[in-house]
Amino acid sequence: MSAERPQSIDIVGHYVRLEPLTRALLPELHGAIAHPLVFDGGFGGGPGGLRTGLAAFTDWADAYVHWAGLPYAVRLRGGPHDGDLVGMSTLGDLHLAHESAHVGWTAYDPRVWGTAVNAETKLLLLGLAFDHGFGRVKIQADVMNVRSCAAIAGLGATYEGIIRRERRRADGSWRDTVIYSILDSEWPRVRAGLRARLDGYGARSVEYRVRQSH
Numbered sequence: 001m002s003a004e005r006p007q008s009i010d011i012v013g014h015y016v017r018l019e020p021l022t023r024a025l026l027p028e029l030h031g032a033i034a035h036p037l038v039f040d041g042g043f044g045g046g047p048g049g050l051r052t053g054l055a056a057f058t059d060w061a062d063a064y065v066h067w068a069g070l071p072y073a074v075r076l077r078g079g080p081h082d083g084d085l086v087g088m089s090t091l092g093d094l095h096l097a098h099e100s101a102h103v104g105w106t107a108y109d110p111r112v113w114g115t116a117v118n119a120e121t122k123l124l125l126l127g128l129a130f131d132h133g134f135g136r137v138k139i140q141a142d143v144m145n146v147r148s149c150a151a152i153a154g155l156g157a158t159y160e161g162i163i164r165r166e167r168r169r170a171d172g173s174w175r176d177t178v179i180y181s182i183l184d185s186e187w188p189r190v191r192a193g194l195r196a197r198l199d200g201y202g203a204r205s206v207e208y209r210v211r212q213s214h
Contacts, residue, residue: 003099003133006091008070011124014077014198015116015206016088018124021088023062028085029073030057032109042142043107045170048148066092066105070128074121079205086112099135106148111117111208116201122155123194126182135184142169143176152180156190 011018021029033043034057039050044064051057065071069092076084086110094101103125108117129137139157141148153159157180159203166177 002096003094003101003129003135005096006070006095006128006132011128013120013124014203015120015201016086016124017075017077018072018089018121019075021065021073021090023058025055025085026058026061029061030054031109032084032086033088035110037110038107041122042145042175043148045168046142046173046175048170048172049111057098064105066090068092069094069102069105070204071105072125074117076112076117076206079108079207081206081208087121089125091129093118093138099133100138101134101136102140103129104138106138107182109208111210112206115206116198116203116211117153117206118151119194119197123191123198126144126187126190126194130184130187137182139180139182140177144179151180152178155182156186156193157182158186164205187197 002109008020034050034052036050038070044050044060049060051060069090071088071090073085074087074089076082076086088105089103090105092102092105093188103122141152143162160179160181163177163179165174167175169175170177
């Protein structure tokens with residue numbers, strides 16, 4: 001049986017709320033992720049892709065966002081920063097007949113790195129995919145993005161290999177892409193691990209950490 005495309009609606013967790021990303025939200029997204037630390041790891045084509053001005057960032061994001069998929073803005077829930085948009089992530093490359101999807105196009109404000117935000121966002125998006133009949137979800141990263149690769153492996157995703165010279169970065173250099181995946185049979189284990197990690201953060205809402213300088 002083929003997978004079903006999920007509806008584009010809000011998904012609410014304890015720490016975050018995922019809201020369908022629209023072009024009207026791009027100025028808020030600019031405030032969250034138009035930062036050298038975000039692009040240095042390979043997001044958006046790497047450092048050469050960063051557009052710090054709002055107009056240039058909006059043009060870049062309009063072309064970069066996978067609008068054909070299910071892109072989400074990530075907002076905090078509760079606490080002093082309730083409602084703040086702190087990042088984006090997407091359930092995309094939806095191939096219903098093959099029951100495959102891709103969780104990616106992910107970036108967060110550096111002030112929420114190391115908090116519950118990424119773990120819960122992944123829990124919600126992976127749950128959305130597997131609840132709608134997808135059998136395989138891919139997660140990938142630029143080989144130079146050591147931080148993201150470690151985070152993906154920490155989810156319990158299975159390393160599949162490296163696609164060499166897979167695409168150009170914004171500076172013209174060629175990117176090698178590291179591929180991981182989670183199968184529906186593995187989802188209960190991965191889900192339990194994510195929930196255990198979230199339990200470790202306790203009930204308190206996410207608060208900003210000090211944003212590092214570049």
